[in-house]
Amino acid sequence: MGKTIAQKIFEAHLVDRPFGEAWVLKLDAVFCHEITTPIAIADLMEKGMDRVFDPTKIKAVIDHVTPAKDSKTALQGKMLRDWARRHDIKDFFDIGRNGVCHALFPEKGFVRPGYTIIMGDSHTCTHGAFGAFAAGVGTTDLEVGILKGVCAFREPKTIKVELTGKLPAGVFAKDVILKVISSLGVNGATDRVLEFTGPVVEALSMEGRMTLANMAIEAGGTSGICAPDMTTVEYLWPFIQNEFSSKEEALAHYRRWVSDSDAVYDSVLSLDVSRLEPVATFGYKPDQVKTLKELKGTRVDQVYIGSCTNGRIEDLRQAAGILKGKRVAEHVRGIVSPATPAVYQQALKEGLIEIFMDAGFCVTNPTCGACLGMSNGVLAEGEVCASTTNRNFFGRMGKGGMVHLMSPASAALTAITGEIA
Amino acid sequence: MKNFNGKVLFLDRNDINTDEIIPAKYLTEVTKLALKPYCLEDLKLESFQPQRDVPGKTVVVSRDNFGCGSSREHAPWALEVNGIYAVVASGFARIFRGNMFNGGLMAVTLTASQIDELFGTFAGQACTMSTDWSAQTITFSAGKTQKTYDIGLGGFEKALVEAGGWVEYAAAHY
Numbered sequence A: 001m002g003k004t005i006a007q008k009i010f011e012a013h014l015v016d017r018p019f020g021e022a023w024v025l026k027l028d029a030v031f032c033h034e035i036t037t038p039i040a041i042a043d044l045m046e047k048g049m050d051r052v053f054d055p056t057k058i059k060a061v062i063d064h065v066t067p068a069k070d071s072k073t074a075l076q077g078k079m080l081r082d083w084a085r086r087h088d089i090k091d092f093f094d095i096g097r098n099g100v101c102h103a104l105f106p107e108k109g110f111v112r113p114g115y116t117i118i119m120g121d122s123h124t125c126t127h128g129a130f131g132a133f134a135a136g137v138g139t140t141d142l143e144v145g146i147l148k149g150v151c152a153f154r155e156p157k158t159i160k161v162e163l164t165g166k167l168p169a170g171v172f173a174k175d176v177i178l179k180v181i182s183s184l185g186v187n188g189a190t191d192r193v194l195e196f197t198g199p200v201v202e203a204l205s206m207e208g209r210m211t212l213a214n215m216a217i218e219a220g221g222t223s224g225i226c227a228p229d230m231t232t233v234e235y236l237w238p239f240i241q242n243e244f245s246s247k248e249e250a251l252a253h254y255r256r257w258v259s260d261s262d263a264v265y266d267s268v269l270s271l272d273v274s275r276l277e278p279v280a281t282f283g284y285k286p287d288q289v290k291t292l293k294e295l296k297g298t299r300v301d302q303v304y305i306g307s308c309t310n311g312r313i314e315d316l317r318q319a320a321g322i323l324k325g326k327r328v329a330e331h332v333r334g335i336v337s338p339a340t341p342a343v344y345q346q347a348l349k350e351g352l353i354e355i356f357m358d359a360g361f362c363v364t365n366p367t368c369g370a371c372l373g374m375s376n377g378v379l380a381e382g383e384v385c386a387s388t389t390n391r392n393f394f395g396r397m398g399k400g401g402m403v404h405l406m407s408p409a410s411a412a413l414t415a416i417t418g419e420i421a
Numbered sequence B: 001m002k003n004f005n006g007k008v009l010f011l012d013r014n015d016i017n018t019d020e021i022i023p024a025k026y027l028t029e030v031t032k033l034a035l036k037p038y039c040l041e042d043l044k045l046e047s048f049q050p051q052r053d054v055p056g057k058t059v060v061v062s063r064d065n066f067g068c069g070s071s072r073e074h075a076p077w078a079l080e081v082n083g084i085y086a087v088v089a090s091g092f093a094r095i096f097r098g099n100m101f102n103g104g105l106m107a108v109t110l111t112a113s114q115i116d117e118l119f120g121t122f123a124g125q126a127c128t129m130s131t132d133w134s135a136q137t138i139t140f141s142a143g144k145t146q147k148t149y150d151i152g153l154g155g156f157e158k159a160l161v162e163a164g165g166w167v168e169y170a171a172a173h174y
C-alpha cells in the first residue's frame, strides 16, 4: 500500500510509539518567537532544566511586537535574547535583521523537504510548502522540543486537496485557500494534514505555496504540505548547492518526500479554480467566505497588507501593481508591513515602496504588528479592516474590530475605493 | 494528579476560539497567574459574564471545535489558573486538546448527543462533575439527577495526566 508524504516523514523520524497511539518524532528544527517561548524558558529554568537539545537546530526571532512597544514586550524580547546568548543559538534574529517568522525562516534556508519542524505558533504549517511536516504547538510541546528534540503527534491522516484548472487573472493563492477553507469548514481538517496537489500547485511559486500551506490551520489542519519539485529546489539552491552536484540531483534526492500514486488518503477535495472569483471573508470565522461582488459596498476604515500569509515580495508586487499612480480613499488608513528585511529591500529596489508611499500608505518595519492586534495598526471598536492576514476572529486586530481577509490585490483595490468593490 | 471534581461552567456555542479564551493583548504576560482576571474576557454569550461566572468553576462544558485558533497555551493556562482543570466538549481543536494533556489537564470528548443531553439536563443549574479515575468515568449531578459518561481517554493521554504533563513524561522517557 502506498504512503503519503506525511506518513513517510513520520516513519523516517519515529522515536517511540507510546501505547501504540502517539507518534513521538525526532525534530529537525525548533523555531521560536518572543510570545510563546519566554514562558517555556521560565518554566524550564524553574524546573532546573534550562538546556537545549541542539543549538544549531533552534532558530529564534523577535517578530510579533518589534521594536518593543512597552515594558512587557521589552521583557519578552529580553528573555528570548538572553536565552539565545546563553545557549549559543547562532540563528537568532533581533531588531534590524528580524521579520515575520514564517517568512523569515524559509528565506534563510532553514526549511528542507522531509524535515520535521515545530514552533509555538499555529501558522507553522506554512513550512509544509517545502514538503516538510511542520506543525504549530503549544508552549509545553515547545519546551520538550527545546529540551529533548522530540514531539508527539497523532497518526498523520491526510486530506488530498486537488487543485485543477488555471487561475483566472486577479485570482491568487489566497482566494484558493479561502475557498478550500470554506469547503472544509473551520474544523474540517482537525488532526489532518492538508496535502495540496495538482497543476495549480505545480504552477505556483514558493510564495504562493506558502500562502496555501499557511492557512491549513484555519481549517483545523495540523500541517499544509506540497510535494517538493524543481520550484522547491530552485528556491533552496543558494543553501544546498554545496550538498548536490546539480539541481537534478537535489530534486532526485528530495523526491523521496512525494506521496506514492497509490497512497491512501483520508478524503479528497477537488477544486477546479478556473471559474474562481476574488473572495473575502465576511464573518468572524475564516470559513465564512463570499465573492467580492457579493460584499460590494462594504466600507472599510483600514487596509492592511502584510503577515506570514501575504507579506512576501510577490504579494507586495501584486498590491503595488494595482496601487501604481492611485491614491487610497480619503477615509482609509493604508498600512503595509513587508514581512522581512529582504522583502523590504527588494521592494525598495523595485520601486514598490515608493508606489505604496505615493498612494498614501504607511510603510512599517517587518513585524507581525497589526495582524494580531498588538501594535502597528490596532483597530478601534466598530472599525473595519480589509486585511491580507489569516484570521478574522472577533477582536483579532483590536477589540470590537471587524476583519475581512482577502488577497493583496483585492486589498489594494479596496484601499483605493474605500469599500469592497 | 489534578483535581477534576467541582462546579461546571456551561458555554453553549461551537468554535469557541483561543482569542475568546484569552485575548492576544494579554500574551505579553510572562507568568501564568497574570492571566487569571482575563479568562474568557472576549467571549460574547447571552447571560455570560466572565467576572461573575468563571470564579469557583472547575469544569467547562461546551460544544464542537473548542479551543480553535492560535496555538497559545495561554488558553488552557487561563483556565488552569482559575481552577478549571477539565473541558468536556463534543470536539476540540488539535493544538488546544494537546495543550490540555501536555499540562496535565483533561479534555474529554463526548458525542454531540451526549453534550446535548448535558446541556438539556443541567444548563442553568448548579451542576457539579466528579471523576472516577479508576472506573474512567465522569459523573454530572444537580440535585438528584445524575449522568455518567466514559472519559474515553487513550493510554498515552492517561499517562500524561498521571505524570502531570508532557515535560514530566518526556523527561522520564526520552
Ligand code: SF4
Pocket: A064, A100, A101, A102, A121, A123, A307, A308, A309, A367, A368, A371, A372, A389, A390
Ligand atoms: S503574521 Fe500574524 S499569523 Fe503570522 S505569525 Fe505573525 S501574528 Fe501569527
